[in-house]
Amino acid sequence: DAGVIQSPRHEVTEMGQEVTLRCKPISGHDYLFWYRQTMMRGLELLIYFNNNVPIDDSGMPEDRFSAKMPNASFSTLKIQPSEPRDSAVYFCASLTGGGIAGELFFGEGSRLTVL
Amino acid sequence: GEDVEQSLFLSVREGDSSVINCTYTDSSSTYLYWYKQEPGAGLQLLTYIFSNMDMKQDQRLTVLLNKKDKHLSLRIADTQTGDSAIYFCAESIGGNNDMRFGAGTRLTVKP
Numbered sequence: 103d104a105g106v107i108q109s110p111r112h113e114v115t116e117m118g119q120e121v122t123l124r125c126k127p128i129s130g131h132d133y134l135f136w137y138r139q140t141m142m143r144g145l146e147l148l149i150y151f152n153n154n155v156p157i158d159d160s161g162m163p164e165d166r167f168s169a170k171m172p173n174a175s176f177s178t179l180k181i182q183p184s185e186p187r188d189s190a191v192y193f194c195a196s197l198t199g200g201g202i203a204g205e206l207f208f209g210e211g212s213r214l215t216v217l
Numbered sequence: 218g219e220d221v222e223q224s225l226f227l228s229v230r231e232g233d234s235s236v237i238n239c240t241y242t243d244s245s246s247t248y249l250y251w252y253k254q255e256p257g258a259g260l261q262l263l264t265y266i267f268s269n270m271d272m273k274q275d276q277r278l279t280v281l282l283n284k285k286d287k288h289l290s291l292r293i294a295d296t297q298t299g300d301s302a303i304y305f306c307a308e309s310i311g312g313n314n315d316m317r318f319g320a321g322t323r324l325t326v327k328p
Contacts, residue, residue, distance in 0.1 A: 107257070135316075144320035145260075145305065156314060193259050206252075206316065208259025 106209035108194050114215045120147045120182040123212045125194030126175055133197040135206065136169055136179050148192075151177065152199075184216045221319035223306050228325045230301075235293040237308030237322045244287060246308040251280065251291045253301040254321065264291075265305070301326045 107126040115121055130135045135150040148160040154171045162169070166185070171177040181188055191213045195206040222240045229235045241249060247268050252260040266273045266280045266289075273280045279292040293300055303321040310317050 124328070145318045147316070147318075150315070195259070205262050205265070208261065210257070210259050 105177050106194055106207050108192075108209035108212050111210065112210055112213045112215075114164050114217065115184055116217050117185055118183045119216075121184045121188075121214060121216075123192050123194075123214070124201065125177045125179070125209060127177070127194070127196030128198075129175065129194035131198045131207070132133040132174075133199065135195040135197070136172060136177070137193040137195065138190045139193060139211070145193075148179070181200055181205050181214075184214075186216045189214055221306055221308060221317050223304075223319040223322045225320060226323050226325070229296050230328065231296060231298055231326055231328050233296055235291075235296045235300070235324055235326075237291045237293075237304050237324065239289040239291075239319055241287050241289060241306065241308045241319075242317065243308055243310050244284065246310065247265060248309055249280075249289050250305075250307040250309075250316075251278075251289075252305040252307060252318070254305065256302075277279075283300060296324075296326050298326045298328060300324060 109124045132153050136148040138146045138148055149169045150157055150160045153170045167181055169179045191211040193208050193211045195207050195208045231256040248265050251263045251267040253263040254260045264275055264278050266282050271282050276293045281290045289306055303323050305321045307316050
């Protein structure tokens with residue numbers, strides 16, 4: 103398996119622009135997580151899905167952030183409009199409910215810079 | 218406290234042992250984990266321990282769990298330069314798949 107695939111790996115954009123980050127989880131994994139990593143706040147859980155249904159989005163910072171999972175093999179995290187404080191590395195991770203509880207498989211991350 | 222707490226930095230010499238400490242929050246956590254993040258990469262599960270154990274050894278890695286104090290540690294024996302990375306302590310909250318991570322300890326191994 104190719105692992106969790108995220109795109110783009112790097113994105114530089116200007117304040118006010120829309121940003122869409124994409125994730126393909128490992129086939130057969132029924133949980134998908136979006137995390138944000140910054141030096142100041144460490145690793146923060148934004149939202150997670152189980153069987154494509156959002157379970158907990160309490161970590162989503164504000165209405166500018168939205169996440170969807172239209173099918174089992176694809177998820178997006180959208181920021182509109184983007185702000186400089188959104189600059190971070192965004193990780194997608196997936197997990198199978200049948201494996202070791204908590205064994206998350208992470209993608210390589212999408213590094214977002216908002217100017 | 219509300220957060221999983223770790224010290225942010227640790228520096229050791231090659232060949233020495235490294236000990237990374239963590240205090241977690243939820244006494245009902247079933248599993249506790251150590252994840253490793255190498256530069257430019259995502260986190261990878263390094264090892265985990267069942268909450269009914271107090272020690273787990275896996276080659277150069279030893280995990281110690283003190284449930285009374287909610288304290289978890291990771292010991293790396295004979296630390297190598299390739300062990301330089303950020304190490305995250307994590308717990309699963311309330312038995313579900315909601316993972317809570319510490320801020321990570323950046324381990325630097327000097328030759």
